[in-house]
Structure formats: C-alpha cells, structure tokens
Amino acid sequence: MPELPEVETTRRGVRPQVIGRTIDSVVVRERRLRWPLARDFAARLVGATVREVDRRAKYLLFRLDRPPTPAGTLPVPAHAGTLIIHLGMSGSLRVLPAATPPTPHDHVDLVFEHGLVLRLRDPRRFGCMLFTRNDPNLHELLRDLGPEPLSSDFHGLHLAAAARGRTAPVKAFLMDATVVAGVGNIYANESLWRAGIDPRRAAGRIAAARYDALARAVKETLAEAIEKGGTTLRDFLSADGEPGHFRLELSTYDRPGAPCPRCRTPIRAARVGQRSAFFCPRCQR
DNA sequence: AGTGCGGCCTGTCCGC
DNA sequence: TGCGGACAGGCCGCAC
Numbered sequence: 001m002p003e004l005p006e007v008e009t010t011r012r013g014v015r016p017q018v019i020g021r022t023i024d025s026v027v028v029r030e031r032r033l034r035w036p037l038a039r040d041f042a043a044r045l046v047g048a049t050v051r052e053v054d055r056r057a058k059y060l061l062f063r064l065d066r067p068p069t070p071a072g073t074l075p076v077p078a079h080a081g082t083l084i085i086h087l088g089m090s091g092s093l094r095v096l097p098a099a100t101p102p103t104p105h106d107h108v109d110l111v112f113e114h115g116l117v118l119r120l121r122d123p124r125r126f127g128c129m130l131f132t133r134n135d136p137n138l139h140e141l142l143r144d145l146g147p148e149p150l151s152s153d154f155h156g157l158h159l160a161a162a163a164r165g166r167t168a169p170v171k172a173f174l175m176d177a178t179v180v181a182g183v184g185n186i187y188a189n190e191s192l193w194r195a196g197i198d199p200r201r202a203a204g205r206i207a208a209a210r211y212d213a214l215a216r217a218v219k220e221t222l223a224e225a226i227e228k229g230g231t232t233l234r235d236f237l238s239a240d241g242e243p244g245h246f247r248l249e250l251s252t253y254d255r256p257g258a259p260c261p262r263c264r265t266p267i268r269a270a271r272v273g274q275r276s277a278f279f280c281p282r283c284q285r
Numbered sequence: 286a287g288t289g290c291g292g293c294c295t296g297t298c299c300g301c
Numbered sequence: 302t303g304c305g306g307a308c309a310g311g312c313c314g315c316a317c
Contacts, residue, residue, distance in 0.1 A: 002310065002311090003310060003311090006310080032294095034293075034294095034311090034312085034313085058311075058312095086311080086312090087310095087311090088293095088294095088310095088311060088312085089294085089295095089309070089310060089311050089312090090294085090295075090296085090309090090310085090311095105295085122294095123294080123295050123296065124293085124294045124295050124296080124309090124311095125293080125294055125295080126293070126294065126295095126311060126312080127311090141312095141313090165286095165287090166287075166288090167287080167288080168287075168288060168289090172288085172289090175311095177311095177312080184310060184311070185309095185310060185311085186310060187310095231310080233309085233310065234296095234297085234309080234310085235296095235310095236310080253310095273288090273289080274289070274290070276308085276309085
C-alpha cells in the first residue's frame with residue numbers, strides 16, 4: 001500500500017498528536033509481523049516520551065526520550081531509543097480515542113497518557129515494528145539505503161553514476177532502495193512517464209541528460225503526491241481517516257487502455273522486473 | 286556485484 | 302452462487 005508520499009502523509013498526521021506525549025501502555029494483539037515483535041517490545045516503550053517523528057525512505061522513526069531523571073538518583077541517558085515502523089504493503093497508523101474498540105488486523109496499540117492511542121493495522125503483516133537504542137540509520141534495514149529522493153543528494157548525476165553498467169530495466173533500477181530510497185511501483189511508473197523514458201530500457205543505456213529529467217520527475221511527482229495526501233487506490237487512509245487525492249493525477253498507473261494525457265495513445269500494461277508497469281508506447285522511449 | 290525469483294500474508298476481483 | 306487462481310502499493314534473502 002504505502003509508498004513514500006503515503007508514509008509522509010501518515011507522519012504529518014500522526015506527529016502533532018503524539019509529540020511530547022508519554023506512552024502509558026502497549027497492547028500487542030499479534031506479534032507475528034514481518035519480523036515477530038521482540039519479547040521485551042512493550043517494556044522498552046512504556047514510560048518513554050515521543051520527542052520527534054521522522055521518516056527515512058518508507059520507515060517512520062519515532063524518537064523516544066525517557067522522562068527526566070529525578071534529582072538525587074543516578075543519571076539515566078535522556079535518549080531512550082527509536083521505534084522504527086514500516087507499513088509494508090497494507091499497513092496503516094491511526095490516532096484514535098483509547099476506548100475505540102479494535103477491528104480485525106489491529107495488531108498493536110501505543111496507549112498515550114492523554115487518552116489517545118496510536119494503532120497499527122496491517123492485514124497482510126508485511127510491516128514491522130522494531131525498537132533500537134542505537135542510531136536507526138545504522139540499523140541493518142536502513143544502513144544501505146540510497147539518498148532521500150526529495151533531498152539535494154538526489155540528482156541526475158547520482159542516477160547516471162549508479163546506472164553505469166547496469167542491465168536491469170530502468171524501472172527496477174529506480175525501485176532499488178540502495179539507488180534511491182522510497183520510490184515504489186506507482187511513483188516509478190509515473191516518474192518514468194513524466195520523463196518520457198521507457199520502463200523496459202536497460203538502466204545503463206540511458207544518457208545523463210535523461211537522468212536529469214528523471215530525477216526532476218521523481219521529485220515533482222513525489223512532492224505533488226504529498227501535497228494531495230498520497231494516493232488511495234483501494235484502502236489507504238491517512239492518520240485522520242482521510243483518503244489521498246493523488247489518484248486523480250495518475251497518468252499511467254493502473255490505467256491500461258486509457259489515453260496518454262500527452263499524446264492520447266492508449267496506455268500499455270506489461271510486466272517489468274516482476275512488477276506491473278504502465279507506460280505510453282509512443283512518448284516513452 | 287548485479288540480477289531474477291520465491292516467499293511472506295490476507296483480501297479482492299475475475300473468469301469459469 | 303461458489304471456487305480456484307491471479308494479483309495487489311514492499312522488500313528480504315537466496316541461488317546463479
């Protein structure tokens with residue numbers, strides 16, 4: 001389900017509701033996520049306060065502090081650690097009144113002191129929740145990630161350099177998180193359409209100038225999607241329960257046979273790198 | 286090292 | 302209407 005814009009939309013919805021709040025208790029109804037929840041998962045979180053909610057690629061990072069050390073006791077590190085959450089294919093986070101009864105697939109609740117609960121729902125359980133005391137960027141799941149697509153570290157030259165010698169289709173290359181972090185299937189298709197590049201073309205056989213256009217297209221596409229609250233295809237809802245409206249802006253994704261918005265040629269569907277691809281056979285070369 | 290594939294899960298949709 | 306199969310927004314881990 002969620003790609004970078006949906007995760008960012010979730011972050012923006014959740015952040016103001018949990019920042020500065022203390023976790024009173026943790027309810028685990030299902031530990032079997034992508035990686036089973038650690039035995040001490042709840043114990044690590046209870047009593048901690050949310051200092052910040054960040055995002056790296058499609059990971060949400062809840063920075064946690066311990067409450068201040070009472071005077072006269074041994075100093076406790078102020079930094080408690082980071083809760084890393086990935087929403088996988090079907091995950092969502094909602095902030096709700098703590099008394100809201102859980103529905104099926106509501107696996108984990110963080111219950112806050114002000115009567116609200118942060119609830120993870122994830123029918124397919126491809127998502128995960130991990131606690132780490134260390135710098136999450138050094139965690140094995142995050143450490144090999146490429147640059148953030150919306151940062152200045154991401155540009156055409158980076159893509160061109162990374163693509164040298166690569167024979168995989170450019171769409172698979174663009175979805176490789178070690179190349180650039182957080183570009184999933186929807187936005188890879190849309191960005192390639194904007195840049196006029198055939199998704200099947202070998203990544204190593206694309207000129208540097210075209211990678212400039214592609215990097216720009218990725219940034220524009222993601223930024224516009226975030227502005228519209230992400231893409232709701234079937235079931236994505238933001239933290240406050242609202243669907244995203246970028247679906248209306250999609251040019252190719254999930255629209256086989258529809259006219260290309262640029263040249264009216266029917267959009268074609270194909271499998272590229274084991275994923276569904278949608279493109280205009282006329283203006284993507 | 287880079288590439289391609291299987292697998293993890295449940296829900297939904299489509300064709301018979 | 303029921304049932305099997307394909308497919309779905311992600312991504313790890315393996316074999317080549």
